[in-house]
Every structure is written in C-alpha cells, then in structure tokens.
Amino acid sequence: MILGFDIICLSLILLCAVLALCIRDLMGSVIVFGAYSFLMCVVWACNGAIDVAFTEATVGAGVGTVFLVSTIYSTTRMDTFKKNRLLKQLFMFVVVCVVGALLLKTVTDLPQWGDANSPANTHLSSYYIENSIDQTHVPNVVTSVLADYRGFDTMFETCVVFVAFIGIFALLRIRKSKSKKAATNQPTTELTLPPHQEVDSLIIKTASHLMVPFMQLFALYVVAHGHYSPGGGFQGGVILGASLILLAVSYNFKKALSILSEKKIILLVSLGVLIYAGIGVICFFLGGNFLDYSVLHKILPATDPIMARSHAMLGVEIGVALTVMVSMYGIYLSLSSNGRFDKGL
C-alpha cells in the first residue's frame, strides 16, 4: 500500500482515459485502453486487492482488448470527424461537469482512504477474515467468500457469463442462413491482410506452440492453488481461454475449430454451470441447504465437514473455470469471424 505510487498511477490512468476517448484511430484508442487496464491493475495491487488485480490483468487488459481488436477487424478502423457533433459534445460536457461537481461535493462525507474503522471494513468483512480458517481451512479469504459464503452470488455471475455467451452466439450466428450474400461482401479493412490471404509464419506458429502448454499448466495451477494464493476459477479459466485464443490467432480457424468445435463449445459452457449447480443440488439431497458444502463429508472419503467445504470449493472453481474458459474462446471466435466461423483475425 504505497500511497505515492498509487497517486502517480491514478494520474497516468486519467491521462490514458482521456487519450482513449480522444484518439481518432480506433485501433490506437483500444491499445491505450489496454494500457489503462494494466495501470488499473497496478492500482488494485497497491490497494491490497491482489485477486482483483490478477483478474483485471487477465480479463480487462488481456481478453477485453482482444475482443475490441477483433470487432475493429470485422468492422472499420477510422472514426470520422464531423463538425456538427461538436455542439452536442460541448453541451454534454457542461451537463457532466454539473453532475461531477455535485458528486465531488459528497466526497468529503466518505471515510478517508485506508481508514480501517470505516463502516465497510468493520461489520461483515471482519467476520469473514476472523472465521475463514476455522470454518473452511482456506487461507485466501477472497476464495472462501467467493465460492462458499457468497456461493449464490458467484453461481449467478457464472450464469451471466453463460447467458452473455449464448446471446453473442445467437446474435451473430443468425445471419448465416438468412442472408449469406450480404455476409460475403463484407468490406475488408486496412488493418490486417485480407482474410483469404492466410498468415503463415513459422516463427509465430512455433513460438505459440511452445508457449501454449506452459500457459495451460499455469492456468491449472491458478485454478487448483486458488485456496492458498491469489487466483481461482475466473482467473485460471481466462488464462486457459487465452491459450486457446493464441492458438486460433497463430494458426487459422480450421485448427481452432478442430480443438473445440461449435457443438463442444456449447456443451462445455453448459457443463461448467451444471457442475456448479450440481454440487449445490447434491448438498440438497444430502440433507443440507443448497450450496451448503459441509454435508458433503458424507460422500467424500476421509473428510470432516470443514475439509468438505474446502474440497467442494475446488469443485465449484473447476465449474467456473470451464464456463469462463469456453465462453471467452467462443466469444472470441464469434466476434473475430463476424459469426461466420470460417475465417478471422
């Protein structure tokens, strides 16, 4: 928690945010936005939120940037400039300044930065910190709160990812049967080579081939070791998804779909949610509440109710990782190929 460092980073963040909105080349503004996310991740590490920093580094800066780039690739790169938009922008600037001034006035009512006795830091969160080890044997409080104490929350967040994936899939996929003709004469942008010219670089292929196993091993470690160190299902799942995206980028769509076909993608996304909800339902049948893991010691060998909670958390994290991994991969495939699943970035 280095306050000076925090202040420098936040100032840089402000600069990046302004640049991202002002640069007229969309590609540039996306890259600046990626830098913004990385700086944000440093700020979160400064504020003691190491798990959030990890998530931001993988999700916000990594996969989010990839999604934006693939959209620019399948649409257009330049932001045109028109004078008649300026008046509206100026008017909105005034409106936003008024709102901002009102919000700034309330800032002094908030507790000071780093105040350990503020309401947010005393009531519920202290219970989690003091009881996590005794009740679940999990030192990483973030994981135990995520997967156990607030299990319902995480389950429905996983469902949101699942639904968003299904939405993207349905939105973009629908066009293939409707108007195949319109899809074929998409304008190609100057951003990369035209899609029919396949990029065939030995260096990129070999490098990604060498990197992918280590990325996946690391991702599995992140998922499995989430109880003791920063990490868990969300972060590990995104890294796994990123390794698949790397393969899809360095090879072509045929290779990408040979790893995971469309059918498998949809099945695996649902399987992840099913694992999570299924663990909840098993608890149900063993006589506990939904997602009350402690009753699982009846079927897990050599465990007591406390260790059963720890083990069930791992199962839940695996379900989350599966859903997140496959949905990130599927979203990338849909966005970069404009839903046609034939060729992309």
Added chain:
Amino acid sequence: MEFIINYYNYIIVVIIMMLGLWGMLALSNLVKKLISMAIFQTGIILFYISMGAKKGASIPIIKQAYDEHHHPIHQTINNMDYANPLTQILMLTAIVVGVATLGLGLALTQRVYSEHKSLHEDEILESLS
C-alpha cells in the same frame, strides 16, 4: 493538501466516472461508447476497492502458522491486518461479468455495422429514416 491526499482515490473515481459518462453521451462512435462504458465501470470498481483498503494492512490471505506435525496452530486473527475481502470479491466477479457484457455490446455493434455500414450514431439514424 492533506485533503487531496486523503480523498485522492475518490476524486479520481468521480473524474473517471464522469469521463465515461461523457463518452457514452457525447461520442457518436459505437466502439468508443463501449470503451466509455468500460471506463465508467472501472470507476465504480475503483470506488469499492478504495473503500476496502486499510492503511498498513496486508493482502487478504491469512498467514497460518503450523507446528512440527503440520497441524495449524490456532491463532487470533486481527481484522486490521488484512484488507477487506468482501469488496474485493464483489468487484472480482463484476470484472468478469463486465467483459462478458462488453462482448455482448461488441456483438450488437457488429450486427448494426453489417446492417448500416457505419459505426456512427448520426449516420445510422439517417439510414434508418
């Protein structure tokens, strides 16, 4: 000066949120609108994380001591020594859901582009009428 240092995070939160809001309202490019939405979202996340920070506290992973038989030694855990885990988990899931909604927004943008051949709000409105 003291005021600025104590409330710096919150001041930045307001500025970032207003930048995002301005981008969503004033910019006509759809991709830039989505970037503004993501910027607005990070403003809210920064607000929560700043709330949960404690001066002089460690990350929320409990230091556990073990005896020679690898059994955990019971120890009293002080709330002040660890950053607030609750605000962190709320924001952790918010980031992942944020990127999923960003993807959904981008998919909608692509659909709009394939219909109207433009990413600009005013040009799309023109071609609609």
